[in-house]
Amino acid sequence: MECKNTVWSEFVEVGLPVIDMQHKRLFDLAASFRGQGDQIRVMKTLVALCDYANTHLREEEVMLRSIDYPALAEHKQQHAHFRQMLRELLEDSRKITLDQIAERVEVLINGWFYQHIMKDDAGYVPAVNACDIGFAAGR
């Protein structure tokens, strides 16, 4: 089944406040590409998006390592794939139009990243909640 690109909503939350805040920030950055045509601003936002994505992926990996998450290697592979796609978009961004950049951001964040959250990130939540490391909800 083909999934549509998804905008941020409570439905995307996994229930870990720090992680949800980071995910939402990436969706907010992606949303800011819509309907703007200023090249400098688009490029600055793209760099900010890639930087923040890398920060989030790194912090998530540190968290998962700290709980000895059994599927960490597979999760890191998914992140490596995402980093690679972001790098390719950054490289291509000088050769493509602003509309094309916005389209690719949407595919990456509202498509790929959304599905990663719902499938892979949601999968580690029980393991994080089982460990008292300060990421769990309700504190």
Ligand SMILES: [Fe+2]
């Ligand atoms: Fe992840």
Ligand SMILES: [Fe+2]
């Ligand atoms: Fe994540």
